Amino acid sequence: MNIYNLTREEMEEYFVSHGSRKFHADQLFSWLYEKRISSVSEITNIKKELLNQIVSDYSFSKLKLVQVQRDVDVCKYLFELDDHEHIEAVLMMHDYGNSVCISSQVGCNMGCKFCESGRRKKVRNLEVFEMVTQLLMIEEDLDSRVSHVVVMGIGEPFDNYDNLVKFLRIINHPKGLAIGARHITVSTCGIVPKILEFSRFPLQINLAISLHAPNDKLRNQIMPVNKAYPLKELISALEVYLKNTNRRITFEYIMLAGVNDSCECAKELVQLVGHLNCYVNLIPYNETNNLDFKRSNTVQIMKFYDILKKNRLNVTIRREFGSKISAACGQLRSKKEEL
Ligand code: SAH
Numbered sequence: 001m002n003i004y005n006l007t008r009e010e011m012e013e014y015f016v017s018h019g020s021r022k023f024h025a026d027q028l029f030s031w032l033y034e035k036r037i038s039s040v041s042e043i044t045n046i047k048k049e050l051l052n053q054i055v056s057d058y059s060f061s062k063l064k065l066v067q068v069q070r071d072v073d074v075c076k077y078l079f080e081l082d083d084h085e086h087i088e089a090v091l092m093m094h095d096y097g098n099s100v101c102i103s104s105q106v107g108c109n110m111g112c113k114f115c116e117s118g119r120r121k122k123v124r125n126l127e128v129f130e131m132v133t134q135l136l137m138i139e140e141d142l143d144s145r146v147s148h149v150v151v152m153g154i155g156e157p158f159d160n161y162d163n164l165v166k167f168l169r170i171i172n173h174p175k176g177l178a179i180g181a182r183h184i185t186v187s188t189c190g191i192v193p194k195i196l197e198f199s200r201f202p203l204q205i206n207l208a209i210s211l212h213a214p215n216d217k218l219r220n221q222i223m224p225v226n227k228a229y230p231l232k233e234l235i236s237a238l239e240v241y242l243k244n245t246n247r248r249i250t251f252e253y254i255m256l257a258g259v260n261d262s263c264e265c266a267k268e269l270v271q272l273v274g275h276l277n278c279y280v281n282l283i284p285y286n287e288t289n290n291l292d293f294k295r296s297n298t299v300q301i302m303k304f305y306d307i308l309k310k311n312r313l314n315v316t317i318r319r320e321f322g323s324k325i326s327a328a329c330g331q332l333r334s335k336k337e338e339l
Contacts, residue, residue, distance in 0.1 A: 003032065003058040004129035004136075007169045008176065014057075020050055028054075029175045036136070062133040067336070068141065074321040077138060078336060081106070081130060085123055086333045087154055089134045092321050097147030097183075102134045104164060105155025110189050111224045112210075114256060114285065114293045116334055117154045125160040131167040135177060149179055152187040152208070154333065158194035165201060172203055181205050187252065192229040195237045199244040207241065208250040208281075209234070213260050214268035222259065231272065242277055249276065254283045255296035255304065266307035279314045286320075290334065 006014065011025035027045055031037050040055055066086070067078040075091040087103040106123040108115070131151075139146055149171060151157045157164045168184065171177040187208040188195065198207065213219035219226040229237075238249060251273060255261045273280065282305060285295040296304075301317065308315040 001058050002127065002129035003028075003054070003060050004062070004132045004170075005127060005166070006058075007166050008173050010166075018050070018053060024050070026175065029173070033136075033176045033178075036140070062137055063130065065137055065141070071321075075138075075141075077134070077141070078333065079134065079137070086336050087126065087130070087134070088333050089138060089153055090321070091138055091142065091146075094148075098142065098144060099148035099150060100135060100138055100146045101150045101153045102131055103153035103155050104131060104151055104157040104160050108155050109159065110156050112189065112212075113222045114212075114254060114291060116288045116290060119290060120334065122155070122159075125163060126155065128163045128166045128170070131163070132170055132177075135171060146177075146179065148183045148185075150185045150187065150208075152185070156189055156191065157186050158188045158191040158198070161194050161197070168201075168203060168205060172205075185250070189223060189225045190229055190234045191225065192233050192237045195234075195241055199237075199241040204245075204247065206247070206250065208252055209238065210254075211251045211269075211273075212254050212256075214265050214272050218260060218265075222256075235272065235276075238276060248278060250279045250281055252281050252283055254285050255301050256285050257294040257296045257300070259293065261296040261300050261304055263303060263307060266304045270308060270311040270313060274311060274313060279316065280308055281316050281318055283318045284320060288334075 008025055008029055011028060012022045015022060015024045024046060031043050035042070037043065040051065040060055043051060063079040063081065065077060066080045069076040073093045077089045077091070079087050079089070081087065085106045087106060089103060090101040092099045092101070103126065105125050107120050108117045109122040110118055112118040135146055135149065151164065164186065171179045172181050172184065181204040185206040185208050186198070187210060189210045195207070210223075213222060216226060216230050219231060242249065253260070253269070269280070282301060284301065285293060287293070287295055305315055305317060
């Protein structure tokens with residue numbers, strides 16, 4: 001077990017179960033997340049005996065940073081895990097703060113046809129500490145705070161749900177990383193039962209849905225998850241989510257040339273989501289060497305945009321970071337492992 005796996009409540013339970021007092025969780029959280037110790041020997045206000053017990057029960061190790069690619073406003077980090085697997089995280093420096101995109105699994109089982117990580121199957125879920133320490137290590141490298149987190153890196157977060165929610169609780173906790181819930185976004189390809197469960201999750205985290213197609217026929221072709229949870233079920237789950245949370249959702253829509261970028265698709269999209277409280281984020285596809293999909297040209301993206309806009313959808317086109325440094329989902333990991 002790793003100490004960065006523990007939520008604040010779990011840490012309190014640990015101390016109580018060892019005949020000790022809850023307030024030690026306060027102290028330990030502060031060493032880990034405020035003072036950012038690099039070794040247990042720095043802890044001064046917990047009794048030696050208790051500290052020895054903690055050290056024999058938990059590892060304090062983080063990840064191994066094996067590569068950083070830097071550009072003006074973006075850094076891409078490649079981490080190695082204890083079992084020698086690799087994951088990526090991306091830091092984007094916006095004018096409003098530092099935003100980090102983290103991975104939730106090693107590989108991914110969703111099999112989206114356009115996605116580099118989907119091409120390569122899931123190896124395993126990430127542990128809570130493997131998600132938390134991606135952020136700690138990036139803040140250390142940056143020597144500054146991360147203000148926004150998106151769970152949009154490698155993996156399907158709702159396929160690692162229990163670890164995901166613990167991670168969210170730790171990074172949101174005021175004595176943890178203290179990242180405001182409204183500054184955290186979880187992105188899913190549309191796992192309906194988990195969307196429903198998440199609609200009852202008490203923190204005000206943003207939800208993004210990778211939609212990418214406006215009808216079942218097309219979505220089945222590019223996103224196998226649609227066969228398990230077709231659009232009708234997905235949209236009704238989102239209606240429940242919106243009713244329970246009173247929030248807005250974001251739809252991500254990658255623009256793939258000749259696949260989903262026609263004006264007909266734009267009109268169908270208006271029909272599909274026009275009644276929901278949502279944003280649509282159009283994403284220029286990041287081409288990868290291993291897959292045949294091409295990005296839509298700018299004229300086509302603008303035509304698509306205009307149709308949504310005319311029909312009063314809230315639509316934006318995603319700003320691009322790091323196309324020079326293989327920032328497309330999963331490319332750095334593939335390069336490292338398929339040399
Ligand atoms: N599994 C989750 C989160 C990880 S993928 C999900 O599906 O939402 C994060 C986003 O990147 C998804 O919208 C995914 O469809 C998109 N994506 C994958 N490969 C991409 C590429 N090459 N260019 C642009 N977006 C990509």
